[in-house]
Amino acid sequence: MTDSIDPIRAPALGAIPHGFLGRRGGVSTGIHAGLNVGLGSDDDHAAIHENRRRAVAAVAPGAALVTLHQVHSADAVAVTAPFPDDARPHADALVTDRPGLLLGILTADCVPVLFADAESGVIGAAHAGWKGAIHGVTDATIAAMEALGADRSRIVAAIGPCIARASYEVDDGFFRRFAEADPANERFFTDGVRANHHQFDIEAYVAARIAAAGIGRVEALGLDTYAQADRFYSFRRATHHGEAGYGRQVSLIGLA
Helix, strand or coil, X not given: CCCCCCCEXXXXXXXXXXEECCCXXXXXXXXXXXXXXXXXXXXXXHHHHHHHHHHHHHHCCCCEXXXXXXCCCCCXXXXXXXXXXXXXXXXXXXXXXXXXXXXXXXXXCCEEEEEEECCCCEEEEEEECHHHHHHCHHHHHHHHHXXXXXXXXXXXXXXXXXXXXXXXXXEHHHHHHHHHHCHHHHHHEEXXXXXXXXXXXXXXXXXXXXXXXXXXXXXXXXXXXXXXXXCCCCHXXXXXXXXXXXXXXXXXXXXX
């Protein structure tokens, strides 16, 4: 993985410093090859920290990276300064109105969402796995941004690389969990190849949740982490291949 870092930008976020990064441009090797930024992975920690330094430099040179200990919750926290690596809050979204901070969300199939209200100078970032998504992590992020002065009528959101419907097979119990929460959720599932299985479009589900919360512009990049092994890390792909571990990519947003 020697290619240079090439942050994926979302037109919806305009000139706000941001980027969805994949695995290209890092120093990790082996099954973590590339830009692995996951402190919880089994990768060499010197490589992880160098990858994190490179990620920041590619998106907002000089900014201070802020990340969380992600636990698939619906909890959002407001941040004013970086956290020590061993004291990161257990949460799955973070918001700020402080220039110089670079909010980072780590994923390896789950949905990264970046939010911004440019007028008020408030930004947010959320990690939406299926648990966080159904329990409202994006709603919590929007509410936390409003507590800092954002207005949801001005907030825009961008959804980065995540596992796509074609790659995300789930069982009947999973399907029923979403259908029972809201019968309208059935539209995010199609029949799977195997009996009693379904293909879940988590990107569309998250986009719909954000739109239902009153966000007028939601951009989904439509990039499948599972299908592009040279470009993105994927927990499900690593599991299917019997690999002992997997890397994490980072999605970043800051205020100039």
